[in-house]
Amino acid sequence: MAPNAAFDIDTRNAERVPATERWINARDLIDRCMGNLNLANRVLARFRSGLDEAVQQLEQMVEAADWGQACIRSHRLRGEAGNVGCRHLAELASQLEGACVRGDGESARSSLKALAKACGEFQQAAPSLPDVHAESAKKTNAILHATFRSRE
Amino acid sequence: MNILVADDDPQICELLDHALSSFGYSVTTARDGLEAFELLRSGKFRILLTDWQMPGLTGIELCELIRKQDAGNYIYIIVLTSHSYLDSVVCCLEAGADDYLSKPFRPAELLVRIRAGERLLSLESRELTIFALAKLVESRDDETGCHVDRMRDYARILAEELAQDKDFSGTIDGRYINLLYLTTPLHDIGKVGIPDQILRKPGKLTAEEFAVMKTHTTIGASTLEAVTAVHKNAAYLVMAREIALTHHERWDGTGYPHGLSGSSIPLCGRITAVADVYDALTSKRSYKEAFPHERAVEIIKEGSGKHFDPRLVSAFLRCAKAFESRSWRLKEQGASSNLLDRGDQGQISV
The missing domain is CATH 3.40.50.2300 (Response regulator)
Structure with missing residues (x-):
């Protein structure tokens, strides 16, 4: 599996960063939420609550060799994971999507296995955003205020 | 939004x-x-x-x-x-x-x-607004149907030709041509201030009436100047103001409203004058039939150094065929009819 550059950095520095940083690029998520921590947590919680079902659906689709539906669902999961800053999951979903597009059963099953494993680990590792992310939110807000001030 | x-x-x-x-x-x-x-x-x-x-x-x-x-x-x-x-x-x-x-x-x-x-959307709105204003003025005059459509095309053709001339290539670039195309339709916007009995009078105007008609240049310029003063982002209307004010000036200083001569007449006003006169000549009026293209070309040629900047006349002669084909195309689209720009009364030697 080709490593995702951004995620790879987190993996190499795993001992020096909080566990959640290995899975979520919090700064990315909070920036996308314009510094609104409540929104970030809500979006993340929604993503987590739908993740297991998404994996189950994908397993059924791949087993049935329903490549069309599997392609659509994996594409959507890729987008959802990207939105919440879960680049690793987004990358894995992207690999599954590619296999489904090609109709490559062996590759799809292998990608799905890796995705399911990573999703399980993510669910265990990702609680709601800790304080370090609140600090990120403050920084984001400061940048936004500076941006708007410069336009005035 | x-x-x-x-x-x-x-x-x-x-x-x-x-x-x-x-x-x-x-x-x-x-x-x-x-x-x-x-x-x-x-x-x-x-x-x-x-x-x-x-x-x-x-x-x-x-x-x-x-x-x-x-x-x-x-x-x-x-x-x-x-x-x-x-x-x-x-x-x-x-x-x-x-x-x-x-x-x-x-x-x-x-x-x-x-x-x-x-x-992008604001540019579209700007263009539509300007053209709508020009058409509104046109709608008051029974005999100027689609005049502004042709005018802006003629002005663009002439400006594109002038851009090839070393005397003008430093001034006329793509931006200038686009601005000219955008604002030429406003050349007669001052006609909104001319009473109907003069603007819509069939036949020749009296000297007094013609004096009133001539004020359409200053009325238009004042209106556009006021808009530009209030809305600083409407700087593009500066050219529209110059055109409205000076499109009846003549190279030899016998035009109106200020009797400007030579290069003291803004280039956009000189270009619009050629376009305006060509359209008036090739269109039917209440007192004359539409002249054939060749006759209109001759009249403009005769006006070189008198009515028009000689360098603009030379450029016009080089692209006269493009004027003719544009004229036919627009008139075939239903733009043809009786045309009368009363601002030209007594100004065109026909």
Whole structure:
């Protein structure tokens, strides 16, 4: 599996960063939420609550060799994971999507296995955003205020 | 500005809604392409942010449908896509999208792309507004049907020819030509201040009436000057003001309203004068038939150094065929009829 550059950095520095940083690029998520921590947590919680079902659906689709539906669902999961800053999951979903597009059963099953494993680990590792992310939110807000001030 | 967001993913809808609202936009969301298309029919939305893959209608199908309908105001379309391949981008643009935004989006990038769309829409509004004003003036005069349509085409043809001339190439560039094309239709905007009994009088005007008619140049200039003073971002109207004020000035100083001569007459006014006179000559008036193109060319040639800047006449002679073909094309489109620019009365030697 080709490593995702951004995620790879987190993996190499795993001992020096909080566990959640290995899975979520919090700064990315909070920036996308314009510094609104409540929104970030809500979006993340929604993503987590739908993740297991998404994996189950994908397993059924791949087993049935329903490549069309599997392609659509994996594409959507890729987008959802990207939105919440879960680049690793987004990358894995992207690999599954590619296999489904090609109709490559062996590759799809292998990608799905890796995705399911990573999703399980993510669910265990990702609680709601800790304080370090609140600090990120403050920084984001400061940048936004500076941006708007410069336009005035 | 109202923005419509079309995406079947509630998560992305919420994120986009929040980001765009934070930037001061009013946001409405649609959960599929069909709902989006129905909402667009309200005419409330000028910018659409749409997902690529949606149930009902895909983003691409939605783009194609909007462009096929081509009704009402232009809708600026940005396709949201996690397909970052070049083929996908080309596919979006071919379907009628104006731009695309990769997912996951970044708010700063979202904002600049929305602003790019707003700039394009404001340009469209500006052009439409100017042309609508010009047509409004035209509508008061029974005999000037589609005069402004032809005028701006003639002005552009002549300016493009002049741009090849070393005397003018430093002044006339693409931007100048676009501005001239945009603002030439306002040359007679001052006619809104001319009483109907003079503007619509059949036959020749008396000396007193003609004196009133001549004030359309100063009325137009004052109006445009007032607008420019209040709205600093309407700097493009500076050229419109110069055209309105000076398009009846003559190279030899015998024109009006100020009797300017030679290069003291702004170039845009000199260009518009040639375009205006050519159109008046080749159009039917209450007291004359439309002159053939060849006769109009001769009259303009005779006016070189008197009515017109000699260098502009030389340029006109080089592109006269383009004037003729444009004239025929527009007149065949129904623009032909009786034409009368009373501002020319007594000015054209016919």
